[in-house]
């Protein structure tokens with residue numbers, strides 16, 4: 001490593017420098033070198049002799065062995081992602097966020113085991129549990145995301161995993177992660193946090209007691225809506241099993257995508273600061289709009305778990321939910337088809353703003369929140385927030401007329 005390590009605690013400095021080891025950038029003493037780890041594409045690695053080939057240790061990390069084990073481009077991204085979660089022993093990469101969740105869960109759960117998922121989990125996470133995991137004989141149970149330390153009541157002798165997602169998808173409940181991770185630890189249950197919203201910038205999952213932290217790199221780290229990837233960072237006690245499972249499942253990503261993700265990583269804190277400021281401006285404006293009933297943004301008091309966000313997070317992101325005081329999903333076109341700057345499409349975390357209608361009540365199994373108006377999710381991009389407000393104003397005006 002370089003002699004710059006003492007600066008890497010700062011998110012902006014860390015983003016600029018992590019994962020740029022001299023041996024990955026040819027930036028050796030006195031040679032200059034290149035700024036970015038190059039794109040090392042590889043399946044085959046050639047050995048000078050059979051003796052060298054026989055000596056190659058396939059179990060050793062960060063050595064060239066075979067493409068699936070990665071190249072310096074992948075190791076640079078893994079090291080950069082690990083730097084976002086102090087206390088993590090390492091990070092594995094997956095071809096999507098969902099693959100990362102599956103890889104982390106399968107590193108822990110076996111047939112007959114019991115796992116707990118928040119009722120506000122990202123829908124495909126619940127679908128994974130309900131489909132593949134159930135088929136493998138892994139029993140799953142949803143829990144109230146705001147249950148806090150009371151989660152202990154739900155632990156059974158066969159419970160092996162507590163999944164957390166904070167804030168939750170669509171309804172943005174902020175969870176008491178430290179209390180729940182501590183309860184899990186006391187019961188010998190592994191905790192796994194989906195930390196995609198905070199991007200491991202505004203909330204440090206391992207430092208708050210979690211054993212494993214996943215992130216959909218697809219969102220904020222990628223940041224440009226042009227790549228799919230997931231990561232899981234784990235404590236020393238959990239990393240070996242995570243890595244063995246990822247290798248057993250053949251999980252890997254292309255060097256080109258790893259390089260794109262590294263490029264996104266460099267500007268992550270800078271973009272997040274802009275996402276945060278613009279989203280807050282728009283969320284506060286929406287709160288005063290006559291058509292708006294509730295704004296689910298962790299930094300605003302309407303949001304369930306807001307005080308926990310104040311206690312545990314160092315900032316917020318660009319994604320939040322809104323409930324209007326009239327209309328329903330059937331009226332969505334009257335609002336969404338009028339938007340000019342906001343794209344209509346899945347995913348979030350890119351530089352461009354997105355809007356989607358939501359139906360959280362259809363996904364919740366416990367205490368479904370029955371909205372009294374159309375609900376939506378906004379991903380605020382890097383545009384001028386005043387332009388986004390102008391766009392929302394004209395679309396909401398049209399919606400008001402159409403639903404009068």
Ligand SMILES: Cc1ncc(COP(=O)(O)O)c(C=O)c1O
Nearest residue numbers: 096097098122196216218229347
């Ligand atoms: C909270 C959360 N976790 C995980 C994922 C899955 O990521 P990916 O789309 O890369 O599979 C998403 C995607 O929307 C998400 O919103």
